Amino acid sequence: MIDLPSTPSFSLAGKRVLVAGASSGIGLGCATALAEAGGDVVLAARREDRLKDAVDAMTARGWKASALQLDIADVLEVEVSVEKNGPFDVLVNSAGFALHTPATETTPEDFDRVMNVNLRGAYFVTRAVAKGLIEAGRPGSLINMSSQMAHVGGIDRAVYCASKFAVEGFTKAMALEFGPKQIRVNTICPTFIRTPLTEPTFDNPDRVKWIEEKIKLGRTGEVQDIMGAVLYLASDASSLVTGTSLLVDGGWTAD
Incomplete structure (x- = not known):
């Protein structure tokens, strides 16, 4: 009789999860997927009212969820909150900010606003959760x-691209540093996903045509397209995956 291998578990039962930027869009989708998989999910964002609505909807389904008002751009607040409420077995940082302008029109203030969330905030929330795990062993x-x-350039997106390229860099460095502690660090790289924040883009037929021509599968992304990816990376199913990016881009970057 052949000895068949067993499929790794996608269950997050017994795991504490922090999802930053969880009040809407991709972040809310990630929180939903991880709560449905059994995780004890803390939804964090600045908008407390939206968090309460999301938590109420999740707990009504019998899932474990709670809210934490948090501004990821406030490094001290992040460190104090993570230390107080952690340790967390899983972090999903979905907080992000975009200002799209020609590079020649970028102001120092706009540059700092994007970097404070996308890079500085991402770096220090990742560090804070890692510190808690290391201390707890x-x-x-x-x-x-x-x-x-x-992974590619984009017109009017020089600052945004710079912030995200930098996230890929510190992800690889932290993966090397934390690997011996069995702490994995990865990114998810979506294409254009339909969310309330991206509706202005999708309201422009010319822009939608351009997007669909670039995406080899011929369609734009939905929040559900990210939910399976985040569950994979959060769970033991990806236990040998670290220091890399999971591209959910419909083939955009395959050229």
Whole structure:
């Protein structure tokens, strides 16, 4: 009788999960997927009212969820909150900010606004969760929501691309540093995903045509396209995956 291998578990039962930027869009989708998989999910964002609505909807389904008001750009607040409420076995940082302008029109203020969230905030929330795991002697999975624009250029997106390329860089460095502690660090790199924040883009027929021509599968992304990816990286199914990006881009970057 052949000895068949067993499929790794996608269950997050017994795992504490922090999802930053969880009040809407991709972040809310990630929180939903991880709560449905059995995780004890803490939804973090600045908008407390939206968090409460999301938590109420999840707990009504019998899932474990709670809210944490948090501004990821406030490094001290992040460190204090993570230390107080952690340790967390899984981090999903979906907080992000974009200002798209020609590079010649970028102001120092706009540059700092993007970098404070996308790079500085991402770096220090990842560091804070990793510190908690190391002190507790626990393994973990740390996931930053990056972008396909971390692998290609984009017109009017010089600052945004710079922030996301930098996230890919510190992800690799942290993966090397934390690997011996069994703490994995990865990114997810979506293409254009339909969310309330991206509706202005999708309201422009010319822009949608351009996007669909670039995506080899011929369609734009939905939040559900990210939910399976985040569950994979958060769970033991990806236990040998670290220091890399999971591109959910429909083939955009395959050229």
